[in-house]
Amino acid sequence: MSRLNKMFSKAKEGWQKAKEETDKKEQQRKERKSIKNKEKNASYLIWFGGKPSFSEKLTYSTHKASFKYGEQYVLNDENPLYVVDCKYKNKKSTGILIALEDHLYFIHGAGEAQNVECFTYDKVSNFKFQTKKNSKIEVVIKYKGRNHTFENLMAGKETDKMINILRSKLGNTVPSNPQTTSQSNDKYNQLEKLGDLKEKGILSEEEFNKEKEKLLK
Structure with missing residues (x-):
């Protein structure tokens, strides 16, 4: 060779x-x-x-660590009634609000920055919600004599579902407020959320444009 x-x-x-x-x-x-x-x-x-809605997928992607913590330490084989993302104003932290059969949980992340709060429905003496100027929803519960505020809930069917669950669980503590759904507001809120995910590197440019096109159709 x-x-x-x-x-x-x-x-x-x-x-x-x-x-x-x-x-x-x-x-x-x-x-x-x-x-x-x-x-x-x-x-x-x-x-x-x-199969989750687009908004539910965004919530899961944004707060994956909180969902994983919830699966391991909160649910204990109990099926959640529903979950939404929000900011817990009292603790100045963002995370997920979980409705269970007898409890309401707020979970933020994991590790050193972790924050977990539990509220039993029978100790909630008042519950109200309102639409803020930015078209997002604020929920306030009075628990053991102290107000706890959850803000930045997106106006739309997901937040409506959570509020209806809280209505059914809290009974007479709930004031008579209108539904929060606004298709226009919901669309723009989701676009804002998409932009945040793109900035954080969770969505690529291609994924961002693809999902934005779906929303604007």
Whole structure:
């Protein structure tokens, strides 16, 4: 075999080895992605009863650590009635508000910055909500004599669902307020949320444009 042929053969072997390594890494990446998707779909089933709405997907993506903490330490095999994202004004932290059969939970993240609050319905003496100037909803509950405020809830069917659950659980403590749904406000709130996710790097430019196009149709 000539020197040139040897060089060519060696280069070919190197290329083949590199290709096999690349294919192996790609297969591992696909397997990891498949596992993550299965885990995510399992979480969707727990929190939203199946295929979530676009707004529910955004909530899950934004507060994934809070959802995971809730699955491990809060639910205890209990199915959540519903969950929305909000800001807990008393603690100045953002997270998720979870309605269970007998309790209302607020969870923020995990680790050192973690914040978990639990409210039992039978100790809530008052509950009210109102639409703020920014078209977002503020919910206030009076628990053991102290007001707890949850703000920045998006106007729309998701917040309506949570408020209706709280109405049914809190009975006579709930004032007669109108529904919060506004399709126009809901659309622009979701666009704002999309922009936030893009800035945080959760959504790529392509994903952002794709979801924005869906909203604006």
